[in-house]
Amino acid sequence: MSEERSRDTPEQAEFRSHCRAWLTANPLPDAPVRLPQSAIEIMHTAQLDYLREWQRLAYAAGLIGCDYPVAEGGGGRKDCQIVANQEMQRAGRPFLPNILGLGMAAPTIHLHGTQTVRETLLPRLFSCADIWCQGFSEPGAGSDLANVQTFAERRGERWVINGHKVWTSLAHFADWMILLARSDRTNKYEGMTYFVVPIKAELGRAVTVRPLIKITGETGFNEVFFDGLEIPDDYRVGAVGQGWQVAQTTLLHERGAGPMVTPSSGRGGDPDRQIADAYGLIDLARTSPRAGKTAADDPVLRDRIMQLIIRQEGSRQGARRARVPALCEHPQRIPLQAKLVMSEIRQDACALAMEIQGAASSFAFSDANAPDGGEWALGYMNSYGVTIAAGTNEIQRNILGERVLGLAKSK
Amino acid sequence: MTQPKDFGFDDDAAMLRDTARKFLADHLPTDKLHRLVAANSDPYRTPACDWDQNLWRQIVALGWTTVAVPEADGGMGMKLAALAGLAEEVGRAALPSPFIATALATLVLRECGGEPARKLLGEIATGRAATLATTPRSGAWEIDACAVRLEGGKLQGSAWFVQDARKADVLIVKAASADGIALCAVPVNSAGVDIVPDAIIDLTRDQAHVQFDNVAVAPGQVLAAPGKGAAALAAAEPALLTIIAADMCGAAEWLLQTTAEYARLREQFGHQIGYFQAVKHPLVNLMIALDQAKSLVYNAACAVDSEPERAPAYARMAKAAAADVAAYASNRAIQFHGGIGFTWECAVHLYTKRQKHNQMFYGDGSYQRAKLAELLMGAVGSGAAVGYSSP
Incomplete structure (x- = not known):
């Protein structure tokens, strides 16, 4: 139904017109390969490159990060992301590939990150210059997430990371990871610290990414091993020992219940099959x-x-x-x-x-x-x-x- | 047409609903309700009609019966979402009163047009209680199912499953004639009207079947002329289903909160029983199903006002979801209260019985889904592609 327009604020109405005009004037070419059903099943660079270009264009047109501050690369608008989402979906555009960044890393960084981290990393996240993944689950920390054992050891102004993350979607393409690590083994809930971690630069050295194969035969998620990865303290998000509290912001958004609306465009698979809809x-x-x-x-x-x-x-x-x-x-x-x-x-x-x-x-x-x-x-x-x-x-x-x-x- | 984002549930509707919640909590707390309707547990008791007429007079004074009456006829003319909000509170309190019956009658009268219907709407606004006498002995809810005949200005036949008949002042009678279905206003004390109380399971209402023996109908009592009644009933049907569903959602919320409270208090094996996932997860499933039903109720209410072409399907969805959640809420509430939940003393059975009644009233979940499928898919075997797609 077309209920959305009926009570738009003036800002939303003006922005909706902008979205429609841009989407109409800028049709997306057909995908060169079959797209997976969602971002967490992206297997090949051919799929990724096509989707990445789509996200870059949508960001350049102001349809992504609409409600984030301008200083963080956002649009500085109010309640406009939902409008952009409605219009991108209406236009039948495919999903946005950097979904873990947009849905989880961005709101967490926005609400807890330092000014430098916010202003340097978020614009690149929105434009898909950097792909993000989420390092939360471990072999021994699934439903009991607070049992994470990946250890962050403080050495002066640096941290050294050792451990093993699992079910890490997009890690095979990712530049950055949001990481929940243990920094104190004597305290379960107060002993975790939250970081943003550059993983791509250390691939094959302090970071190893090993793909996992899903029941469909598709790849898309991975195991990630840290072997003495060094990062500066600037990449800490929130206070030492407050990682669990910061992670709640991530989880709230992952479950669709957070204050920041996640940019969301559409679905993948065969564009002519509306299979997600029970109708x-x-x-x-x-x-x-x-x-x-x-x-x-x-x-x-x-x-x-x-x-x-x-x-x-x-x-x-x-x-x-x-x-x-x-x-x-x-x-x-x-x-x-x-x-x-x-x-x-x-x-x-x-x-x-x-x-x-x-x-x-x-x-x-x-x-x-x-x-x-x-x-x-x-x-x-x-x-x-x-x-x-x-x-x-x-x-x-x-x-x-x-x-x-x-x-x-x-x- | 488009729907407003807030379902038409504006500040006035919220104030009315909040006032109603407090009024009913103050004047009819659960223990008082139990004393009012469950004083006699004898399975062979004569059919009861227990209600607080003084409370009803206050409700009339508060204007609840005028909410859905158009302003031109002396009412408040509020959106259906406002009436749904009230119906939820009535369900939450399991209020014994002619409120729902009168509301349903009001919704039919709004569709009749004409002077007799408008006059009766005005009387309802000032406290006259009405109820629908539109169902035959078979319990068929279809509009063309009718066992009352109108011939030569006289009514003959019977209507069954008449809700709160002994609290009502006037019956809205569906009657078949050579020229089609008519609707007539018949005061309960008219000559030839015999109201026979039914013994029913639900303690929070009364029900009767009504015999019409040569009951005279003057022209001023004809609400919808022969041939016009079916259209009025069909037009009102989405709103009727929505209000019954709202009552069930309110009662289900009471069952959910009451059972959750019990699960926080009762301890076994050294834990509150809500600690155990065999109790916790079904209560969450109940909450989820209830939230879907409630959202569908306000969507349907809003469609009646703002998107009438979709109201029939949306109302079927609301009634189906609410009927199923009514049954599930009752089932888990009794079970999780354990032995005490199986006793007459515990108030849960009052709600369980009201929910069972409303679950079947105007059709249960599978009935509504069969009707919905006809709307969305066409009749079985039609092979027709009905033009009703995803919103």
């Missing part, structure tokens, strides 16, 4: 044979499609309601649900799509016979990346139960 199940059902008729004639499948559409519409309207404080019982109640709900709707929609496709769901996306380009089945496999990442959905339920309903902490 797409209707068309799929109409064209999928079932018991001598179509899947759209099967009452059970009709009911299940409606259940998903209702959940999706409920979630979409929830995002709208979250911006109407008078209709919210608790300010974090809907925002903290965002990643959990979106990821489960996506997973369930893709699984249902495969059932609707029946035998044809067996075709991989690399097979020309795959219905809808095989995107639903691929989406199903990839959906676990989101139900597990950013704190598993089980951890999200703990957080919601504890922070919103006041239930006793499970840990």
Whole structure:
């Protein structure tokens, strides 16, 4: 629906016109290669180069970092990123590749970083001159993130990093990493410190990046090993021992509940297949044979499609309601649900799509016979990346139960 | 048409809702509600009609019955989101009153037009309670399902599942005639009207079936002439579903918060039971489902006012989501209260029973989804590509 325009502020309205005019005047050429479904599945430089150029152009046009201060490379606007996002999505543009930078590193640096770090690193992050990754999880620190053991040892004005990070999306392309490290082994929660770390320059020396292969066969995430990487104290974000508090800002944004709106453009995969949308199940059902008729004639499948559409519409309207404080019982109640709900709707929609496709769901996306380009089945496999990442959905339920309903902490 | 971002829920609506919440918390706390409606636990008790008429007079004085009445007819003429806000509070308090029944009648009357309907709207604004008598014995919610005939100015037949019939002053009767469906206003004390109370599970309302035996209908009682009634009912249906769904969301919020409070108090194995994820995670799932239902309620309410072409589908979504969450909230609330939750003494069953009633009233989740599928996908076997795509 086109509700967005109806109550734009004057600044938003003017900015929306700018976005539309620029997007209309600057069509994006077709991708030279098949794009993955999201930034965390980028495998090849051919994919990356195309997407990187798109982000660079969008930033140059003022569509990225709109609400950040001008001194940090932002647009100095108020509540305009959401407008840019709506217009980029409306224009059908692909996703932005530097998603971990835009979604997590940028708000954390903006809210906790030193002036030098903010002003030198953020413009390059927004323009995609630097790609960013997130060094949080470790083999022994998954759901129990505060158990990180990667150690930052202070030596005068420098720090020496040793350890092992895992599930590090985009590390194979990344210039920089946001790093949560232990700086004090005697204190679990007060013993962590947060850094920004240049990793590319030390690749093959103090930094090793080893790709991991996902269940889809795609790469995109990695293990990262630190072997005595030295960084200056200038790259510390927040006080020594305050890393856990700083990380909460990152995690809040990763879960879609932070104060800074993440620049977000669109989806990847086949641009003609709107598979992320549960409404797409209707068309799929109409064209999928079932018991001598179509899947759209099967009452059970009709009911299940409606259940998903209702959940999706409920979630979409929830995002709208979250911006109407008078209709919210608790300010974090809907925002903290965002990643959990979106990821489960996506997973369930893709699984249902495969059932609707029946035998044809067996075709991989690399097979020309795959219905809808095989995107639903691929989406199903990839959906676990989101139900597990950013704190598993089980951890999200703990957080919601504890922070919103006041239930006793499970840990 | 486009919807306003705030669902039409403006400062006045928020003030009305907040005032209602405080008023009901002050005047009908849960223990008082229990004393009011659950004094008699005898399964064979005669059908009850327990309510606080003094409270109802205060509610009328506060203007709640005028919220959805157009200004031209003496009401406040507020957006449907404002009425949904009130209905949520009524559900949260499980208020026994003719408020919801009268609100639903008001929403039908708004669609009738004409002098008799406008006159009755004005009377509702000053405290006359009304209820719909539009459903046959089969419980079919479809508009063409009707077991009352209108012939020669007389009503004959029966209407069932009439909500809060013994609290109402006037019935809005759906009647079939040779020229189609009509709607008539029939005062409950009219000659030939026999209101037979039903024994029902829900303690927070009364229900009856009504026999019409040669009941005379004067021209001034015809709200929608034969052939016009079906359109009025169809136009009002999205709003009816939305308000019933709002009541369920309010009650589900009470169930959620009450159960969460119990999970913070009750200790077993040395922990508050909310510590255990077998309790914590279902409560979070309930909260998530409730938030989706509530968001869909305000979306549907807003669509009724601002995007009527989408209101039928959005209202089906709201009622489906709310019906399912009503059932789930009740189920987990009793279970997590343990043995005490299974007793008459605990207030949870009052809400569980109200939720069960509203879950089925005007169609449960699977019924709503079947209707929604017809709107979005066309009828089964139609093969038709209905032009209703993603918003």
